[in-house]
Amino acid sequence: MTRRQRWWIQVLLLAAVLTLAGILINNLTVNLIRTGLGLSFRWLSRPAGFAISEHLLPFQPSDSMAWALLMGWLNSLRVIACSIALATVLGVVAGAASRSNNPLFSALAGLYVGLIRQIPLLLQLLFWYFVAFLGLPSEPLAPLGALIRISNQSINVMGLNLSVEFAAVLVGLSVFTGASIAEVVRGGLDAVPRGQWEAFRSLGIGEGLGLKSVVLPQALPAILPALSSQYLNLAKNSTLSIAVGYADLYAVSDTAITQTGRAIEGFLLLLLSFLLLNLLINGSMQILNHAVLNKGQRT
Amino acid sequence: MKQGFCLSFGVLLVGLQACATLGEGGASRLDLVRQRGELRCGVSGKIPGFSFLDREGRYAGLDVDMCKAFAAAFVGDANKVEYRPLTAPERFTALRTGEIDLLSRNTTFNLSRDASGGNGVAFAPVVFHDGQGLLVRRDSGIKRLEDLRNQTICVGSGTTTEQNLNDVFQAKGIPYKPVKYQDLNQLVAGYLQKRCAAMTSDRSQLASARSGFEQPGNHQILPEVLSKEPLAPLSSGGDQRLADAMRWVVYALVTAEEMGITQNNVDAKLQEAINDPSKTALRRFLGVEGELGSKLGLPNDFVVSVLKATGNYGEIYNRHLGPQSAVPIPRGLNQLHRDGGVLIAPPFQ
Numbered sequence: 001m002t003r004r005q006r007w008w009i010q011v012l013l014l015a016a017v018l019t020l021a022g023i024l025i026n027n028l029t030v031n032l033i034r035t036g037l038g039l040s041f042r043w044l045s046r047p048a049g050f051a052i053s054e055h056l057l058p059f060q061p062s063d064s065m066a067w068a069l070l071m072g073w074l075n076s077l078r079v080i081a082c083s084i085a086l087a088t089v090l091g092v093v094a095g096a097a098s099r100s101n102n103p104l105f106s107a108l109a110g111l112y113v114g115l116i117r118q119i120p121l122l123l124q125l126l127f128w129y130f131v132a133f134l135g136l137p138s139e140p141l142a143p144l145g146a147l148i149r150i151s152n153q154s155i156n157v158m159g160l161n162l163s164v165e166f167a168a169v170l171v172g173l174s175v176f177t178g179a180s181i182a183e184v185v186r187g188g189l190d191a192v193p194r195g196q197w198e199a200f201r202s203l204g205i206g207e208g209l210g211l212k213s214v215v216l217p218q219a220l221p222a223i224l225p226a227l228s229s230q231y232l233n234l235a236k237n238s239t240l241s242i243a244v245g246y247a248d249l250y251a252v253s254d255t256a257i258t259q260t261g262r263a264i265e266g267f268l269l270l271l272l273s274f275l276l277l278n279l280l281i282n283g284s285m286q287i288l289n290h291a292v293l294n295k296g297q298r299t
Numbered sequence: 300m301k302q303g304f305c306l307s308f309g310v311l312l313v314g315l316q317a318c319a320t321l322g323e324g325g326a327s328r329l330d331l332v333r334q335r336g337e338l339r340c341g342v343s344g345k346i347p348g349f350s351f352l353d354r355e356g357r358y359a360g361l362d363v364d365m366c367k368a369f370a371a372a373f374v375g376d377a378n379k380v381e382y383r384p385l386t387a388p389e390r391f392t393a394l395r396t397g398e399i400d401l402l403s404r405n406t407t408f409n410l411s412r413d414a415s416g417g418n419g420v421a422f423a424p425v426v427f428h429d430g431q432g433l434l435v436r437r438d439s440g441i442k443r444l445e446d447l448r449n450q451t452i453c454v455g456s457g458t459t460t461e462q463n464l465n466d467v468f469q470a471k472g473i474p475y476k477p478v479k480y481q482d483l484n485q486l487v488a489g490y491l492q493k494r495c496a497a498m499t500s501d502r503s504q505l506a507s508a509r510s511g512f513e514q515p516g517n518h519q520i521l522p523e524v525l526s527k528e529p530l531a532p533l534s535s536g537g538d539q540r541l542a543d544a545m546r547w548v549v550y551a552l553v554t555a556e557e558m559g560i561t562q563n564n565v566d567a568k569l570q571e572a573i574n575d576p577s578k579t580a581l582r583r584f585l586g587v588e589g590e591l592g593s594k595l596g597l598p599n600d601f602v603v604s605v606l607k608a609t610g611n612y613g614e615i616y617n618r619h620l621g622p623q624s625a626v627p628i629p630r631g632l633n634q635l636h637r638d639g640g641v642l643i644a645p646p647f648q
Contacts, residue, residue, distance in 0.1 A: 049462050049465055049466070050461045050462055050477075051461075051465055051475065051476070051477050052477075053451075053476050053478055053479070061465050061469055062469075130485075130488055130489075130492060134488075134489065134492035134493070135492070138493050152492065152493060152494060153451070153494070164494065165478065242479075242481050243480075243481060243485070244485075245453075245478040245479055245480050245485075245489060245494075247479065251479060254481075255461055255479070259461075259462055
């Protein structure tokens with residue numbers, strides 16, 4: 001292919017993309033004019049008129065739509081942050097276990113990753129919610145005295161009250177993403193030359209300490225970029241919460257859109273909120289990545 | 300080739316011409332039904348209690364009995380009905396294209412559908428006042444809305460269900476916790492797993508869902524109704540004779556209940572009317588005197604045919620939605636006006 005040919009292909013591609021975008025935007029404006037709806041965000045200050053089951057800040061149905069959406073966003077943020085933490089722990093443990101000398105640990109880790117990665121996330125969420133959590137008795141179980149009380153109404157851990165919907169999303173997202181993180185961690189560990197393992201073992205350093213101070217620091221540069229994309233996936237997957245009744249941003253937006261009829265504006269806000277959320281995650285991971293790389297260079 | 304084209308063009312023209320004469324000549328669909336000797340009735344076919352296949356594979360339910368009543372009035376035989384099961388999006392198209400004569404498919408009567416600038420259909424009187432309701436477990440001790448204070452309520456998303464729920468509970472100052480699901484099956488699963496003290500949806504849907512439970516008798520629909528969903532049969536707009544005939548068949552069912560005329564005693568009542576010239580109201584209603592039927596383009600005794608086929612409104616209701624039926628729904632608004640409901644018929648004069 002000559003250079004000129006390649007250039008033409010680029011021009012044609014660009015023209016195709018621009019035409020498509022033009023058609024879509026034109027379609028939108030024509031339809032907005034036809035239905036007499038301009039883009040408007042005035043509905044955000046109207047009273048919400050619906051209740052939200054859980055909210056981090058005080059919320060009444062008479063509060064504004066914008067405040068209701070913020071409650072949804074905070075709920076999303078809460079479940080995403082908790083799931084990221086739990087998924088990381090699960091993933092690192094399972095990833096390290098799969099490369100452990102203990103055959104039981106590595107077999108269990110293999111089983112976990114193999115099983116979880118084969119089943120769609122939506123099914124897993126429905127399983128955790130309808131079978132695992134709603135299958136609990138209505139009267140609270142207290143296996144450890146007052147420390148933990150669980151029922152199909154709420155989960156109470158040391159005075160901290162969680163709804164079963166939150167718990168189902170938390171467990172579902174963490175277990176699912178944990179399996180992918182385990183693979184990322186395993187890949188990172190495999191990237192460290194075999195000799196490094198043999199080296200610390202021959203020095204008589206224990207498995208745990210060796211992993212922590214010899215292997216992981218070398219594996220981290222390979223793990224972190226893939227890890228951040230798992231975190232972004234987790235954040236996006238959190239919108240499946242609506243299937244199990246958790247009032248995340250998507251669920252609240254869905255109600256707001258049905259009640260105001262402002263689908264385009266609602267989805268624009270939804271897209272922007274997720275963009276913001278993912279930029280936050282991405283930004284923090286970049287900072288972490290740089291810190292790790294710099295540290296690696298200094299030592 | 301050319302010949303074929305001309306031929307098909309000709310056929311098309313003739314077809315168009317036929318449509319045009321039907322429209323312009325003012326011929327009513329009612330004449331077409333009477334000529335055909337059969338009524339084509341659009342139903343849902345999927346809602347127990349309203350239109351659903353029974354054990355013998357025949358359609359049964361309140362909407363189906365309306366079709367039967369119309370057929371009895373129009374062609375004199377309640378069995379001369381061809382049922383067309385239709386989905387919600389199909390129903391108005393089927394009516395407009397003339398595939399069906401009328402629709403009896405739990406359709407909410409509202410302005411946009413009635414107005415000529417909207418769907419432009421003609422609604423008969425409301426045959427079932429539906430509305431959003433609440434389903435609770437009988438052993439929960441919940442008898443009224445107030446008993447749901449601080450309880451969890453399972454809500455379906457999509458329609459105005461959440462807003463109606465909130466409007467009513469807020470007006471009464473009752474705090475509650477909603478758990479919102481995206482579809483009816485999840486809503487039912489959440490409720491059956493005891494996540495919520497109550498679930499809310501349209502009362503007809505609650506009753507239908509309950510009929511599929513393992514022990515339907517353990518669940519109860521609260522008497523309070525949270526919103527208005529009046530369901531009515533309808534015909535294509537711009538056909539006044541058909542619309543009038545449908546309207547008065549529905550009113551006849553209500554009037555018969557008011558007058559205490561049932562499927563069983565209609566013959567006796569007819570005899571009574573013939574024998575006693577002083578009972579003018581009864582005589583007019585059953586077509587013994589006056590020309591009420593022919594004013595509608597129906598036989599004067601159309602009310603007798605209708606009542607023999609289906610019984611009065613109360614009998615139809617009890618057959619499909621009464622306490623002994625598979626889909627019991629408290630009668631509530633669907634009682635006669637004198638019993639505290641909203642059903643009332645203008646006089647047969």
